[in-house]
Amino acid sequence: MRLRTRPLSAAALAVATLATLSACSDPTAEQTSASGETTITVALAANPQMKTAESLIADFEQKNPGLKVKFTTLPENDLRPAVTKDVATKAGQYDVTMIGSYEVPIWAKNGWIVPLDDYVAKDTAWDSGDVLQPIKDIVSADGKLYGAPFYGSSSFLFYRKDLAEKAGVKIPEKPTWKQVADAAAKMDDKKGGVSGICLRGLPGWGQNLASLTTVINTFGGRWFDEQWQPQLTSPETTKAVQFYVDLLREHGQPDAAKDGWEGCLQQITQGKTAMWYDDTVFAGSALQQATPEIKDNLAFALAPVEQTDASGWLWSWALGITESSKNKDAAWKFISWATSKEYIKLAGAKAGWDSIPPGSRTSTYDLPEYQEAAKSYADLTLKSINAADPKQPTVQPVPYTGVQYVQIPEFTDIGDYVSQQVAGAISGTQTVADALRKSQEYAAEAVKKAGYLK
Structure with a gap:
């Protein structure tokens, strides 16, 4: 929750496609290099939790051979207008946006991001039911999920x-x-x-x-x-x-x-x-x-x-797929990894439990390691999120x-x-x-x- 200097600004994340795309993607729009590698460009806000995700990207690439990730990490003041211009003009520089809860319904109405429901339905391991309801609500529009919460906060x-x-x-x-x-x-x-x-x-x-x-x-x-x-x-x-x-x-x-x-x-x-x-x-x-x-x-x-x-207050930084993306299925692969229960455990084990993205999943607050590390603020965070209206x-x-x-x-x-x-x-x-x-x-x-x- 931060400086926005132009209308409809939001942060961004970009992703590209794997060799095989599901029915949700356009197979004619595949973006693969001569070496057979696909590069995912991800634009992130320069917040601590996002920097942790960048440091752990080797885990994603090891689990997805042939798929590489390139990050663009900018202060929010610079990131938001840059990403807004890209999605508004359908330039396609970013496949995935890191989007704030303020922008979600506006961007969804403008057709700049795509609903994630079909991806979520097929990706049962992502476990939509584990996402905190107040956070899920603010990254949805017209009953459809448009952003996968990276973290939620009050x-x-x-x-x-x-x-x-x-x-x-x-x-x-x-x-x-x-x-x-x-x-x-x-x-x-x-x-x-x-x-x-x-x-x-x-x-x-x-x-x-x-x-x-x-x-x-x-x-x-x-x-x-x-x-x-x-x-x-x-x-x-x-x-x-x-x-x-x-x-x-x-x-x-x-x-x-x-x-x-x-x-x-x-x-x-x-x-x-x-x-x-x-x-x-x-x-x-x-x-x-x-x-x-x-x-x-x-x-x-x-x-x-x-x-x-x-x-x-009530806020979420979430990951959404741009309508102009030519790599929508690969985009979901990255989003699923970065917003999963498994990623939260990875961030805790590798970067420290104070470095995990909080406020997004119920299961986070059941982890013994997180309960110990966050004992002075975890309950207050949940109280604050649930009390916001x-x-x-x-x-x-x-x-x-x-x-x-x-x-x-x-x-x-x-x-x-x-x-x-x-x-x-x-x-x-x-x-x-x-x-x-x-x-x-x-x-x-x-x-x-x-x-x-x-």
């Missing part, structure tokens, strides 16, 4: 137990934002180089707006009312954004507008912040990268709330779905603009009121132009 609070104890504060399993703000104030140690909290400030609807939108939701705000009138200057939204900006400016990391999840992950693992609110998927990475002292004191709590019962993420009714985003094509453009304004408020170049006034006007014009607002 959001929660990371915090240092030792720093909380030193400051005389207690973080409950289900804190409020007021409790978090109070704790941040007490744990803030600017002289010691430790901020009270780290939050995403980097522009992008998948960067600062991912975190901020969950705050807006639980404070009673929303992006649009039922008539698609923007609500960015409403009292509830204004209060939420002002809270977020003030918290960062008073007790957040230095130069917060430059930090996305990567910056905050570095802050928490290097002992430079006492708390961090972000994606559950980074719990394993934080523990793996932290020094022993920090690792032993790192704890987790559910996403902070105000008016709602829960406020964690993309159909009703806010206190008030909304005409859209999505917890940390609005699932309409125009949101990437709207969200990118709004996130820039919010970053300006975080950096102090404008007030929250000015940022939201500009955002309200931009959003109104965008939804009016798109035909939502009459």
Whole structure:
């Protein structure tokens, strides 16, 4: 969940075909080299779990003689527009896309990706019934599966137990934002180089707006009312954004507008912040990268709330086959490998159990090795995923779905603009009121132009 700079962006994965294709593929479109080898080009987001998959690709190639994999690994900000352009123009550079749950129904409607149901039905070992239902739902459209979940996630609070104890504060399993703000104030140690909290400030609807939108939701705000009138200057939204900006400016990391999840992950693992609110998927990475002292004191709590019962987001990075792919059957072979129960065991054994893709399969949480490695956060991850409600993420009714985003094509453009304004408020170049006034006007014009607002 991250920066998207252009409409309909998503990450990508590419795959090519084996010598023999099933009825689902076009045999006239086979892409095989003179040596008889097929090369699969896979575009990945540069996240820790994806890098693990890249490091383990020899296992796939050994099990699929004649099939080679070439990875294109890019930061999400660069990957999304590149892949979107490819699938929209049907250029065919990528056979498989690593696609976010936001894009799945939009891309499916546009005919850019193909349903996976036939592949899943034939590949009984993949075990569709093992996939967590909330995650399966957000990578499906019109009752069809379009993405095989690589990982699923929500959001929660990371915090240092030792720093909380030193400051005389207690973080409950289900804190409020007021409790978090109070704790941040007490744990803030600017002289010691430790901020009270780290939050995403980097522009992008998948960067600062991912975190901020969950705050807006639980404070009673929303992006649009039922008539698609923007609500960015409403009292509830204004209060939420002002809270977020003030918290960062008073007790957040230095130069917060430059930090996305990567910056905050570095802050928490290097002992430079006492708390961090972000994606559950980074719990394993934080523990793996932290020094022993920090690792032993790192704890987790559910996403902070105000008016709602829960406020964690819901996300999945999934693998989908592009309509323009000339190698659809080979694409599924790679997808099946990378999203299987066997791959999760392989990643745990070879790269460490903190490196596996979490939140996708029920069976993951039954593995003794994972239960031991993830005992401080596994249950909270499942609670967070199951509590998220993309159909009703806010206190008030909304005409859209999505917890940390609005699932309409125009949101990437709207969200990118709004996130820039919010970053300006975080950096102090404008007030929250000015940022939201500009955002309200931009959003109104965008939804009016798109035909939502009459």
